[in-house]
Amino acid sequence: MSLKKIGVLVSGSGSNFQKLIDHIHDVYGEIVVVLSDKADAYGLIRGKNAGIDAVFLDPKEYPENETYNEKIIERLKGHGVELVVLAGYMRIMTPNFIKAYPNAIVNIHPALIPSFCGKGFYGMRVHQAVINYGVKVTGATVHFVNEVADGGPIIAQETVKVADDDTPESIQKKVLEIEHQLLPGAVKAICLDELEVNGRIVRKRLK
Structure with missing residues (x-):
């Protein structure tokens, strides 16, 4: 069986991307391209070091987010990407992007959805909100x-x-350790076609 082709989007250091390289790439799936909206994103270097096509697409060259997303879709489709993974990618997906990859775009969020999520909840803001609210557990x-x-x-x-x-910094560190386990596990399950989606419910496929 051929490996599922994966495209990864990053905006920063790409530590989650590195875990995908270490545990998924050329074993359960093939990461064929990594794209970033930041020229200095270390995730691009991680990709190059692993022999993965690494592409910077400058959003300033595209006046509308829709046009920018169309260019990303074009690059992904050109690489034959079947699964898109957002590994610390900070831009909003447009409806056309989501339609191009229905139930085939995966994101990791540093909190327990539906808490501390949605518009305005990203990066360290999430962990500060966790402290401010006084919850006793958080996660990814x-x-x-x-x-x-x-x-x-x-x-x-x-x-x-x-x-x-x-x-916020110590929570970020603890949550990141969980992220590094969760994301490769989820991507592996998708690559092996182990999941089924019914509305909001995602379950292991019965064998």
Whole structure:
């Protein structure tokens, strides 16, 4: 059976992308391209080091987000990408992008959706909100992407405890460790066709 072709989108260091390279690439799926909206994203270097086509697409060259997304779709389709993984990608997907890859775009969010998610909840803002609210657990969520920010069907979640002396930085570190496990596990399951999606519900496919 041929490996599913994967395209990864990054905006920063790409530590989650590195875990996909380490645990998924050329084993369960083939990462054929990594794209970034940031020229200095270290994720592009990670891709080059792994022999993966690494592409910077400058959003400033495209006055509308829709046009920019169309260019990304064009690049992904040109590489034969079947599954798109957002690994720290900070731009919003347009409806046409989602239609091009229905239930085939995966994102990881540094909180337990539906808490601390949606518009304005990204990066360190999420962990600061966790502290401000006083919750005792937080975590990470892997989900499919739909038209609603952080609103797609949930694939996997894991929790970490919030200690009284935690800071946004210490929570980020704990959550990132969970992300590094969750994302490769979810992508592996998709590559092996182990999941089925029924509305909002994602379950393991019965054998």
